Amino acid sequence: MLTLxxxxxADFRIKDYIIHTPLIPSSTLSNATGCQIYLxxxxxxxxGSFKIRGAxxxxxxxxxxxxxxxxxxxxxxNHAQGVAIAAHIxxxxxxxxxxxxASLSKQEATRGYGAEVCIFGQTIEESVSxxxxxxxxxxxxxxxxxxxxxxxxxxxLALELFSDLSDIDVIIVPVGGGxxxxxxxxxxxxxxxxxxxxxxxxxxxxxxxxxxxxxxPVCIKxxxxxxxxxxxxxxxxxxxxxxxxxxxEIVTVSDDEVALSMLWLLEHKKIVxxxxxxxxxxxxxxxxxxLPHNSRVVPIISGGNVDSHQLSRILRRGLAIQGRxxxxxxxxDDLPGYLARLLSIIGDSGxxxxxxxxxxxxDPDIPVHEVRVDIELETRGPDHISEIKRNVTSGxxxxx
Amino acid sequence: MLTLxxxxxADFRIKDYIIHTPLIPSSTLSNATGCQIYLxxxxxxxxGSFKIRGAxxxxxxxxxxxxxxxxxxxxxxNHAQGVAIAAHIxxxxxxxxxxxxASLSKQEATRGYGAEVCIFGQTIEESVSxxxxxxxxxxxxxxxxxxxxxxxxxxxLALELFSDLSDIDVIIVPVGGGxxxxxxxxxxxxxxxxxxxxxxxxxxxxxxxxxxxxxxPVCIKxxxxxxxxxxxxxxxxxxxxxxxxxxxEIVTVSDDEVALSMLWLLEHKKIVxxxxxxxxxxxxxxxxxxLPHNSRVVPIISGGNVDSHQLSRILRRGLAIQGRxxxxxxxxDDLPGYLARLLSIIGDSGxxxxxxxxxxxxDPDIPVHEVRVDIELETRGPDHISEIKRNVTSGxxxxx
Numbered sequence: 001m002l003t004l005x006x007x008x009x010a011d012f013r014i015k016d017y018i019i020h021t022p023l024i025p026s027s028t029l030s031n032a033t034g035c036q037i038y039l040x041x042x043x044x045x046x047x048g049s050f051k052i053r054g055a056x057x058x059x060x061x062x063x064x065x066x067x068x069x070x071x072x073x074x075x076x077x078n079h080a081q082g083v084a085i086a087a088h089i090x091x092x093x094x095x096x097x098x099x100x101x102a103s104l105s106k107q108e109a110t111r112g113y114g115a116e117v118c119i120f121g122q123t124i125e126e127s128v129s130x131x132x133x134x135x136x137x138x139x140x141x142x143x144x145x146x147x148x149x150x151x152x153x154x155x156x157l158a159l160e161l162f163s164d165l166s167d168i169d170v171i172i173v174p175v176g177g178g179x180x181x182x183x184x185x186x187x188x189x190x191x192x193x194x195x196x197x198x199x200x201x202x203x204x205x206x207x208x209x210x211x212x213x214x215x216x217p218v219c220i221k222x223x224x225x226x227x228x229x230x231x232x233x234x235x236x237x238x239x240x241x242x243x244x245x246x247x248x249e250i251v252t253v254s255d256d257e258v259a260l261s262m263l264w265l266l267e268h269k270k271i272v273x274x275x276x277x278x279x280x281x282x283x284x285x286x287x288x289x290x291l292p293h294n295s296r297v298v299p300i301i302s303g304g305n306v307d308s309h310q311l312s313r314i315l316r317r318g319l320a321i322q323g324r325x326x327x328x329x330x331x332x333d334d335l336p337g338y339l340a341r342l343l344s345i346i347g348d349s350g351x352x353x354x355x356x357x358x359x360x361x362x363d364p365d366i367p368v369h370e371v372r373v374d375i376e377l378e379t380r381g382p383d384h385i386s387e388i389k390r391n392v393t394s395g396x397x398x399x400x
Numbered sequence: 401m402l403t404l405x406x407x408x409x410a411d412f413r414i415k416d417y418i419i420h421t422p423l424i425p426s427s428t429l430s431n432a433t434g435c436q437i438y439l440x441x442x443x444x445x446x447x448g449s450f451k452i453r454g455a456x457x458x459x460x461x462x463x464x465x466x467x468x469x470x471x472x473x474x475x476x477x478n479h480a481q482g483v484a485i486a487a488h489i490x491x492x493x494x495x496x497x498x499x500x501x502a503s504l505s506k507q508e509a510t511r512g513y514g515a516e517v518c519i520f521g522q523t524i525e526e527s528v529s530x531x532x533x534x535x536x537x538x539x540x541x542x543x544x545x546x547x548x549x550x551x552x553x554x555x556x557l558a559l560e561l562f563s564d565l566s567d568i569d570v571i572i573v574p575v576g577g578g579x580x581x582x583x584x585x586x587x588x589x590x591x592x593x594x595x596x597x598x599x600x601x602x603x604x605x606x607x608x609x610x611x612x613x614x615x616x617p618v619c620i621k622x623x624x625x626x627x628x629x630x631x632x633x634x635x636x637x638x639x640x641x642x643x644x645x646x647x648x649e650i651v652t653v654s655d656d657e658v659a660l661s662m663l664w665l666l667e668h669k670k671i672v673x674x675x676x677x678x679x680x681x682x683x684x685x686x687x688x689x690x691l692p693h694n695s696r697v698v699p700i701i702s703g704g705n706v707d708s709h710q711l712s713r714i715l716r717r718g719l720a721i722q723g724r725x726x727x728x729x730x731x732x733d734d735l736p737g738y739l740a741r742l743l744s745i746i747g748d749s750g751x752x753x754x755x756x757x758x759x760x761x762x763d764p765d766i767p768v769h770e771v772r773v774d775i776e777l778e779t780r781g782p783d784h785i786s787e788i789k790r791n792v793t794s795g796x797x798x799x800x
Contacts, residue, residue, distance in 0.1 A: 022422035024444050041444075043670040044424050101750075104781030105722070266711075270443040270672035270704030304670030308724065309752075309778050311666075312715045319708050322505070350501075352709075360760065378709050381504030 002148050002242065004190040007155035007183060010057040014153060017089050018052055019045050023164045023298065028268055029284055036296045037284065038165060041271050042157065043304030047113075049229075049277075050157055050180055050302050051082025055142050057153030059090045062140050070095055072139040074131035076102040076124060077229055078303050079144040084115035095139065097131040099124055103307060145179030146236035155183025161298055162191050169295035172280040174302045175199040175208045175250065176230035178239030184300075185246035196248045198289050200279040202227040203252035208243055211235045212250060226255045226262075226310070229276030229303055251288040258282050263318040265301065266311075274306040323382040326351070327374070329400040330392060334361045334371045342373065345395040349388045352378040372400065402548050402642065404590040407555035407583060410457040414553060417489050418452055419445050423564045423698065428668055429684055435691045437684065438565060441671050441701045442557070447513075449629075449677075449703030450557055450580055451482025455542055457553030459490045462540050470495055472539040474531035476502040476524060477629055478703050479544040484515035495539065497531040499524055503707060545579030546636035555583025561698055562591050569695035572680040574702045575599040575608045575650065576630035578639030584700075585646035596648045598689050600679040602627040603652035608643055611635045612650060626655045626662075626710070629676030629703055651688040658682050663718040665701065666711075674706040723782040726751070727775070729800035730792060734761045734771045742773065745795040749788045752778040772800065 021044050029037040042050040059071055070093035073083040080096045087094035094115035098107060100122060111117050118134075121127040135141035143150060157180070161168055171188055173181040185197045201208055204225035211217045211234075219234045235243065243250075253261075258275045261282040265271045273281075280299035283289055291297055306314075319325045332338045339358060346353070355376040366372060379385050393399060421444050429437040442450040459471055470493035473483040480496045487494035494515035498507060500522060507517050518534075521527040535541035543550060557580070561568055571588055573581040585597045601608055604625035611617045611634075619634045635643065643650075653661075658675045661682035665671045673681075680699035683689055691697055706714075719725045732738040739758060746753070755776040766772060779785050793799060 019424060022444070024419060027446065041670075044422070046427065048670055104783060105724075108781075266672055267708065270441075270448055272666055272670035272672060308667065308715055308719050308722075312712060312719065315708055315712045315715065319712065322708075324505075324708065355755075381508075383504060 002151055002155075002182070002186050004187055006148070006152040007159060007187045010152040011156040011159050013060045014053060014056040014156060017056060020160050021045055023161070024269065026269065033284060033291055033297070034293050035291045036294065038296065038298050039269065039271070039281070039301055040157070040161060040298050041301045043271055043273055043277060043301055047078065047081040047085045048303055048305045049078035049082060050154055051078045051144075052086050053156050054147075054150030054153035054179060054183075055079070055083040055086035056089065058142050058147065058149040059086050059092065059140070061149055063090055063092065066140070068092070070139045071142055072131045072135040073097070073142045073144070074124065074127040075144060076106060078305055080106065080110045081113065081305070083142050084110045084113035088114045095131075095134055097121070097127040097134070099127045105307070145177030146238045148238060151179050151183040151239065153183070154180040155187045157300065158184040158187035158191070162188070165296060165298070167296060168192065168195055168298055170196045170198060170291060170297040172198045172200060172283055172289070172297065172299040174227070174230050174276045174279040174300065175201050175243075176232040176276065177236045178208060178243050179236065180300070180302060181247060182239040182242035185242055189246050197246060198283065199243065199247050199250040200283045200288070201250060201252050202230055202258070202279065203254050205231045205233065206250070206252050207232055208235045209250045209252060211240055212244065216240070225275065226258050227275035227279050229274055230279065249289055251283055253279050253282040253286065253288060257286045259314055259317065261285055262306070262314050266315070267318065271301065272304045272306065272311065273301050274303050277301040277303045323385055324379055325354070325376065326379050326385050326388065327376050328389070328392070329372055329374050331366055331370050331398040331400060332373055334369050339373060341395070342392065342397055345391050345397075346375070346377065346388060349391045350380065350384065351388045354378060402551055402555070402582070402586050404587055406548070406552040407559060407587045410552040411556040411559050413460045414453060414456040414556060417456060420560050421445055423561070424669065426669065433684060433691055433697070434693050436694065436696045438696065438698050439669065439671070439681070439701055440557070440561060440698050443671055443673055443677060443701055443704030447478070447481040447485045448705045449478035449482060450554055451478045451544075451703070452486050453556050454547075454550035454553035454579060454583075455479070455483040455486035456489065458542050458547065458549040459486050459492065459540070461549055463490055463492065466540070468492070470539045471542055472531045472535040473497070473542045473544070474524065474527040475544060476506060476527075478705055480506065480510045481513065481705070483542050484510045484513035488514045495531075495534055497521070497527040497534070499527045505707070545577030546638045548638060551579050551583040551639065553583070554580040555587045557700065558584040558587035558591070562588070565696060565698070567696060568592065568595055568698055570596045570598060570691060570697040572598045572600060572683055572689070572697065572699040574627070574630050574676045574679040574700065575601050575643075576632040576676065577636045578608060578643050579636065580700070580702060581647060582639040582642035585642055589646050597646060598683065599643065599647050599650040600683045600688070601650060601652050602630055602658070602679065603654050605631045605633065606650070606652050607632055607635045609650045609652060611640050612644065616640070625675065627658050627675035627679050629674055629705075630679065649689055651683055653679050653682040653686065653688060657686045659714055659717065661685055662706070662714050666715070667718065671701065672704045672706065672711065673701050674703050677701040677703045723785055724779055725754070726777050726779050726785050726788065728789070728792070729772055729774050731766055731770050731798040731800060732773055734769050739773060741795070742792065742797055745791050745797075746775070746777065746788060749791045750780065750784065751788045754778060
């Protein structure tokens, strides 16, 4: 049975080795909700997520007993990096089993912390089996969530919260396997019983919600989601009782809501978050949970390890939403010099070309001797778009 | 004459209204340099940069004397937002003059804080003249750097540093007009005289370096730079003496170095920084200054207000450098079905298409009955690139 005392012990054990991440007030979110919102960016934690907390606690607990045991874990994501850093700090060997689709950047990051990376399996389950096999030969297996020592470590995050801000009314926590929220719930409900704990899941994979409805952990069918860090098909056997007894509400958010929240964090708070990390902010931005007026609310931004391609997509989408990208098709005379004239007008208007495609003549839908040019360009916003279109039209060109 | 006492007074005045930004240790930078490096991300400050500190101090100092005076400033960047937020918090009107090229997003952000935005001038100098005119009719002009009240406010950043970490040996500060570094230098050299203060400028606009050489502020010719937040053509008349007397060294960084540092902060520390903000990290990553072994070093990441188009470019460039984007040209038979076969091979190899251009047949450089297809795709890294190329070739296609 996990208690506040275990979490305090964990804190004592690990606090000198991890980062006490800050609480950052957000006036925009506060004004929008009538609450006092403080962000907890675990994106700034070592390894870019909260995962080091649990791994560090479990390693230190066993380091005293069997100092030379290597630690073993299976993960394609944050847990891999968390365990690798924790082992590095503790001075023990780490073997991380990763499925064969694990991104090279995650493999490199994990190796970068001194871990031995073993590529095995086409699914994470196959990687876990391999890790368990390895640990049977004398290794300390570190489960990503279903382990009380890991849960105790994750719970230290709540101790930091209450040491920075004593009267927190609501904590909003992304939920995958439930390790983070169960640790936080045990600490928070003991320190301040009135504090509400709200779990957030992707609506593509709501395993904790399903378990709450069924009264026990059940395996659900998961869809692909941008919040892949909390894509777990079955809530933990050990974490579930804490969620059932201590968590006040579990809400879900959509991929679109998560993507817009990632963009919001990027543009308004200069914080890079991964999908799972932004889920807590999505729950606030899209009003998924009741927040009492003037209450103090802390969304946990659990991690920031987003793939750069993903981040690039989020940004481009944001630019399109804000009218910062314009796509136009223009009909021009099929004669030398006309394209240059069109581009001069666009350039003089301050539009910056991203892509251009000059179609071949012969389209039956437009007059003969004319061709269509498709252009994608950067703009300063909707007013600038109007200005560019006006200038192109008054320059004698026809916009489609 | 600015003293530590002025800065302590400023701190007392503003500290309840600003964010005490955290110090984040970086083991990667520490290991690379043999020092202990702690990042100070003012990107997390209200308004996304340190600018609120100075503006808030000046406003509060005068609020007591003339409570109903509007504040006036001219800026196309961080200073605009800093003044707007500070005025909003103080409950006074703000008029911000912006040049006509100021981005819509900056205009909107400034208006969002309740300021009146006045678009005037084609250069920032013309905007400043207009702001001074407005303030002559009864307004409090807030200079972006050349004002002791502003400098004192910026200096509060150093007080935070020393309250978090008493024995700092080196502070690295981006330098535009010199407001931030002069405030920091006065505080740091009084609290801990042995602490070295290093200024960083863009090599496209090294106005402080030029002034140091000439012995007085001189106007230099500035080039375009990614670090536009520190693109100031003449160091302040008031800030220069502090820089001359208290700053140990001024170094410069190139745009490429700044861009790579922005990428490093984004990917490794999950911090969105603007070019000026990343200049301090660039000075470390590219070994521009001597850092004594094991010394405690704090680079100030002065702001995070980067345009999304800019950020998108930085990210795409990073992806290309890391081999996460592949551009190939493939020769295929000019017959139905061949393009589909090529794309199936690429898809089965896990390559994700970004752009594709199927050229018209007839290129004299390639055999008749064949055409060239140009493809840009996402990959997992260099090994994945080799794999995709191998699969395409062994599928019977010729890579150019």
